[in-house]
Amino acid sequence: MAGRSASRCGFLYFYAVNPFIMQSSSILNLLAALALTTASVQAQNRPAKAAPSRSVVTTPTTKLPEFSLSRAEVEAHMRFLASDELEGRRTGEQGNRVAARYIAEQFRQLGLKPAGTVDNKPDYFQPISFERVKAASSGTMLIGKDTLHLGKELVVMAGGPTTLSGEVVYVGYGLTDGDDGYKGRDVKGRILVAQGGSPDAKGPREIFSAAAAKRKLASEKGATALIELYSESIPWGFVNQYFNREQLSVASLPEGSAPVTHLWVNNANNQYKQLKEAGQTVTIRTSGRPRTMTTSANVAGIIEGTDATLKDEYVILSAHFDHIGVGKQSGTPYQPGDSIFNGARDNAMGTVAILEAAKALSQQRPKRSVLVVALTGEEVGLLGSRYYADHPLVPLKQTIFDMNIDGAGYNDTTIVSVIGLERTGAKSEIETAAKAFGLGIFAEPAPEQGLFDRSDNVSFAAKGIPAPTFSPGFKSFDEAIQKYYHQAIDNPESLDFGYTLKFCQAYAYAARLIANRATRPQWSVGDKYEAAGKALYGQ
Known part of the structure; x- marks a missing residue:
């Protein structure tokens, strides 16, 4: 089925009782059939009952449930999650909600405890309201x-339709009340100019976060517009391309309202330095960026630990289940004959691995508790993980580790690649688990890509939680990776399911070993997130 265009998948008509409950006969029939398949596979592969044992330590390693996981079950999960019917699982779209429901019902079948709340009742969903922001259709600024x-020289970041003129007020970076221009000054109704980025902003995440913080403060101060003089490390061509298409963000304003007008100006070579000068006037005309609301959810369940003391500590197993959707919404070139971005490697493979780990760990529970969370919104800015980090379902202080899964694909089926292996304190457990299934470990692949700070693990790391990313085997971004990364041909038929099974098993076993550790993993001395860890854990 992979390879059909979106126009040929128009049979998905859903009647929604709420954003996460679908009553589509075709989808429910498919779910039911797959559930029967899963149950059958579980029955065939369930280990024979052994005599009761008082200690996990006495159980032979190969009798652990992860050693009996089924290739057929792994493939069944994968073929559903990366199917054409889910239309690329884009955050805010119906295929994403179907995937969330599927994951939740797998958690229910395995007996995981719901970690979220919906309508004041326990649920597997952690609902998130998103705003869908369309690109501006017109915009000019006269200086x-x-x-x-x-x-060309201008990007509209936010705001509704606007025509305004006036003198500008320079506010430095515009991040705090103490910045020049804010300190002791009433800027209500004024057009503000701020330096782009921040003193510490180096990568996209920091630059965009600084921009959002500036917009929020400008709005709180009653400004009518904010102009940032952009001269940061991200090429202006990329900025133009990115913000001249639809974006999603976590909703921050009531529906129908609009944030303050916010523009980025290409200030390469300081060519618009006159905007910092007192008395400079500008005229701004923009169509604004239309906003609509949509929903998605993280999906989370808890496996309670067996140790009377350690069960109050949590290991998080995370993977994002969203992908980039269909056709133009993907922001990626495609052929008319295949416009569905199935996202088998990125990141249905990771989602299947956390489902399989949930199965193994629920059948024989470790000492610490485990929170299994499928994250939404990674492809649109790590939004699901950032939301979780700000609204945790278990206390962050009691969360000792996050083992995230993400990846662009694999080019070596003899290894697992771990970003952050040398930094996050569980190297021995991860290496032991991989070796048990005939796999080696390759640490810190493609260092030039800065991968540690580009996936959901960084949302946990920024709070102080040791959080590596466990990835399919690769050492560099070569042609074998680029062939599939965010491409329409990344579908289940192209996977090595023998390797996928071993990947899932190694991940589940590593999770068990970490959850059974006598001591907590620690950040490496001098790591950029070590201070956050000490602050979180009171060290």
Whole structure:
């Protein structure tokens, strides 16, 4: 089925009781059939009952449930989650909600305790309201005799339709009340100019976070517009391309309202330095960026630990289940004959691995408790994990580790690649688990890509939780990776399911070993997140 265009998948018509409960006969029939398949596979592969044992330590390693996981079950999960019917699982779209429901019902079947709440009742969902922001259709800014145009020197970041003129007020970086221009000054109704980024912003995450913080403060101060002078490390061409298409963000304003007008101006070579000068006037005209609301959810369940003391500590197993959708919404070139981005490697493979780990760990529970969480919104800015980190379902202080899964694909089926292996304190357990299934470990692949700070693990790391990313085997971003990464051909038929099974088993076993550790994993001395860890855990 993979390879059909979106127009040929128009049979998915859903009647929604709420955003996460679908009553589609085709989907429910498919779910039911797959559930029967799963139950059959479980029955065939369930280990024979052994005599009761008082200690997990006495159980032979190969009798642990992860050693009996089924290739057929792994493949069944994968073929559903990366199917054409789910239309690329884009956050805020119906295929994403179907995937969330499927994961939740797998958790229910395995007996995991719901970690979220919906309508004040325990649930596997952690609902998130998102705003879908469309690109501006027009925008200009007049500075003296110069006119800046949308898509060339100007990007519209936020705001509704606007025509306004006035003198500008320079506020430095515009991040705090103490910045020049804010300190002791009433800026209500004024057009503010701020330096782009922040003193510490180096990568995209920091730059965009600083921009959002500036917009929030400008709005709170009653400003009518905010202009940032952009001269950061991300090329202006990329900025133009990114913000001239639809984005999703976690909703921060009531539906129908609009944030303050926010523009980025390409200030390469300091060519618009006059905007910092007192008395400079500008005229802004923009169509604004239309906003609509949509929903998605993280999906989370708890496996309670067996140790009377350690069960109050948690190991998180995380993977994002969203992908980039269909056709133009993906932001990626595609062929008319195949416009569905199935996302088998990225990241249905990771989602299947946390499902299989949940199965193994629920059948024989470890000492510490385990929170299994499928995250939404990774492809649109790590939004699901950032939301979780700000609204945790178990206390962050009691969360000792997050083992995230993400990946662009694999080019070596003899290894597992771990980003952050040398930094996060569980190297021995991860290496032992991989070796048990005939796999080696490759640490810190493609260092030039800065991968540690580009996946959901960084949302946990920023709070102080040791959080590596467990990835399918690769050492560099070569042609074998680029062939499938965010491409429509990344579908289940192209996977090595023998390797996928071993990957899932190694992950589940590593999770068990970490959850059974006598001591907590620690950040490496001098790591950039070590201070956050000490602050979180009171060290």
